[in-house]
Amino acid sequence: MRFARVARILASCPALFFAIAVSAHADTKFGSKPVQLIVGFTPGGGTDIVARTIAPILSKELGTIVVVDNKPGAGGIIAADFVAKANPDGATLLVASAGPFTIAPYLNKLPYDPVKDFTLISQLTIYPNIMVAGAETRIKTVAELISTAKQNPGKFNYASTGSGATPHLAFSYFNMLTGIDLNHVPYKGNPQAVADVLGGRVEFYIGDPSAVLPHIQSGRLNALAVTTKERSALFPEIPSMADAGQHNFDVPLWHGLVGPKGLPDDIAKKLLAAVKVVAADRDVKTAFEKAGLELKSNSPAEFMNLMNTDRARWKQVIEVNNIKAE
Structure with missing residues (x-):
């Protein structure tokens, strides 16, 4: 009985029915909800x-x-x-x-x-990202890293934020292109990886700028190159991989x-x-x-x-x- 009454009200007020329909449509329109x-x-x-x-x-x-x-x-x-x-x-x-x-x-x-x-x-x-070396290594260029690694195969290590993470893949790619053999040491995140490079327990790292820049500025890490062919407009003083002779490395x-x-x-x-x-x-x-x-x-x-x-x-x-x- 109640439903029949509602139906009669709607039938007698087409404008009301139209407004309800438009409102329902508007609720699904882009921008109508967060x-x-x-x-x-x-x-x-x-x-x-x-x-x-x-x-x-x-x-x-x-x-x-x-x-x-x-x-x-x-x-x-x-x-x-x-x-x-x-x-x-x-x-x-x-x-x-x-x-x-x-x-x-x-x-x-x-x-x-x-x-x-x-x-x-x-x-x-x-x-x-930025490739860095611990200051204790006294390595300041990509060429020095490659030369030192070739003279001491399997002796040096690089940190990453975990197996399959970008720093791991980037250094694996670098190993492939240069023919060197750096050992992978995975960590659970940037802080732990950077801490061990600073402490001399691991020699190299490819890290997020926000994680390594403060230590580059303090002199505790040496910036070897950014991981791209061209210099970054954000850190123009750091060489690109092309500057370092690695024209095929662009990450x-x-x-x-x-x-x-x-x-x-x-x-x-x-x-x-x-x-x-x-x-x-x-x-x-x-x-x-x-x-x-x-x-x-x-x-x-x-x-x-x-x-x-x-x-x-x-x-x-x-x-x-x-x-x-x-």
Whole structure:
């Protein structure tokens, strides 16, 4: 009886029925609900800094609240899987990094397809790691490292943040290209790895700028080169790998913005337009530089080319060196 009465009321008020229908439709429209900006690592790290720096500008440009949500674990795989399985309405996005997209596919059985299960929006940053030597080694150039290592095969060690992590892969790649034999010593993170290089227990490291720059500035670590062909605009005084004679060694790191597969074109275009506003913001540029990151945006196709280059490199390094995940 009650339902029949409600039906009569709605039938007699078509304007009310239309308003309810429009309201229901609006609730599903992009921008009508907060956007989750997913980060696959704990607060305070580089990826988290990127997300929290760009969130206010994205919020303004998209006309909705943007909330950073940290979902750490498995080197970013948990967060990537969460976004891969999200509704493709633009309300769930990932600040992506190389690990879950270009390294993990060759080390792990993933719960998602890193190529097919995402919509690429744009790159956000590009930055090098820095190859360093402990001051006690008195090695100050890449050429000296190679020469010393060849004269003493198997004697010297390099630290990493774990098997299959970027520092491990980068030094394995360096070993391949130069024909040297440095021993791998894995640690659980930057602090422990850097501490043992500072203490002289391990000789070399390829580390995140934020982890090694203070010690380079204090003279306790010698900066040998950045891990890219070109010098970094952020640390122009540090030689590039090309400067050091290693023209084939080019390992840039990056962050980017991605969504789940099937993201509608209009939403993807609106997100790309918002990223371009981020890329033009001087305050963002300054904040990124303080974290050792260079601001960068590009097209989805250019972002995909970057990932494909990474995949080809890391697939070869992992297979040739028989590297396994921890």
